[in-house]
Amino acid sequence: MLTKLTVAIVFSGIIFFGLSCSPKTISTRYYYQHEKVLDRIEETYKKLNQLEPFTVAFTDRKFHTISLEIITDTLSYIYQFDINETRLTDTLLAYHLNAPKVIELIQQMQLIRCTWINKFEYYVDEKKNSLILMSIKPVALSAPFSYKKYYTLIYFPQTQYFDSSGQLLDKRNNRRLRKIKGEVFKRINDKVCYTISGNFR
Numbered sequence: 001m002l003t004k005l006t007v008a009i010v011f012s013g014i015i016f017f018g019l020s021c022s023p024k025t026i027s028t029r030y031y032y033q034h035e036k037v038l039d040r041i042e043e044t045y046k047k048l049n050q051l052e053p054f055t056v057a058f059t060d061r062k063f064h065t066i067s068l069e070i071i072t073d074t075l076s077y078i079y080q081f082d083i084n085e086t087r088l089t090d091t092l093l094a095y096h097l098n099a100p101k102v103i104e105l106i107q108q109m110q111l112i113r114c115t116w117i118n119k120f121e122y123y124v125d126e127k128k129n130s131l132i133l134m135s136i137k138p139v140a141l142s143a144p145f146s147y148k149k150y151y152t153l154i155y156f157p158q159t160q161y162f163d164s165s166g167q168l169l170d171k172r173n174n175r176r177l178r179k180i181k182g183e184v185f186k187r188i189n190d191k192v193c194y195t196i197s198g199n200f201r
């Protein structure tokens with residue numbers, strides 16, 4: 001028979017496990033563990049995307065296969081490659097992308113289990129802005145009941161505003177929450193936020 005002390009210890013352990021694996025804890029810990037690589041990925045992608053818009057997504061659990069979408073003025077072309085295929089380099093060169101830099105970007109994404117990266121454009125006071133979205137699959141999410149969860153990090157080019165619980169606001173003087181792709185984002189720092197989704201993009 002379990003004693004009251006045993007029950008209390010087990011219950012405390014469950015609470016601690018829940019807190020240590022909370023979305024805020026996982027996303028913040030992941031970001032600061034990989035901050036330099038994540039920031040380098042964001043900066044590299046932003047520069048490469050200006051030359052020729054594209055997105056990259058890993059489509060398998062082992063992070064060996066990518067989906068590459070190249071966006072032209074008229075059409076979007078989607079290709080699938082193993083990351084070591086020579087066809088990947090050939091395709092990047094055919095669309096005038098910096099193949100070595102894109103491949104380095106893909107390798108960095110693979111290293112830290114970043115499943116997807118994309119650029120998103122939005123308007124504030126009729127002024128066009130852009131931000132970078134990254135979907136991640138931290139190892140910590142292999143815990144029970146979390147294997148289908150993906151975390152999306154969002155990089156803003158400027159400081160953002162948040163309410164008292166860290167939720168992203170539309171504007172400083174407007175308490176309305178800002179939703180991006182239908183999701184509410186929460187603060188990691190003044191320019192980086194996160195949300196949780198069942199989809200990686």
